[in-house]
Amino acid sequence: MNTKVRRILREIFTTSLVLLGILAARSSLADHYVVPSGSMEPALVSGDRVFVDKRAYGLRVPFTLLRVWSGESAARGDVVIVDEPVDGTRLIKRVVAVGGDFVEVRDGVLSINGVEQDESWRNLRSGGGPEVEPVLVPEGEVLLMGDNRGNSRDGRVFGFVRERELYGKAAAIYWRSADGFTWLGL
Structure with missing residues (x-):
């Protein structure tokens, strides 16, 4: 094989490794998410782009759901990314319990x-959505809800979600969209 072909193959190999590394990092360390709807208004509006820390709840083997380290537990108030258990749609919701x-x-x-939560800042104008009968959240699971309760398909519909998911x-x-690049903590 001549030198030019070797150089091209080396460049292809190096570029492929870099791309694989980037994809692995996106799979396990950090990602982004585009908010698709108004279900999290007023905190998040449709079109917002958010930075997602994928290490927060544990480190996964790239391209799998296998955890090699379990991070912190989800806490009330965390805004999380999860696949909806019924149809697999990727959602962004707040941990409420x-x-x-x-x-x-x-x-x-x-x-x-037994303590009513102060949610005066939430968007409850369009109604509160479905009721939740008194229930105990199982260990290792969370209840997720959108901030815009009348316009949110959330845990009141699909139930609890396992933290590992x-x-x-x-x-x-x-x-x-209105401001361009910004950095607003959630």
């Missing part, structure tokens, strides 16, 4: 462990 919490939604009011934690908005 964690394992061991006793949760209820009645007349649009969320109560955790969370793809990552939305850490910040890095692009907002």
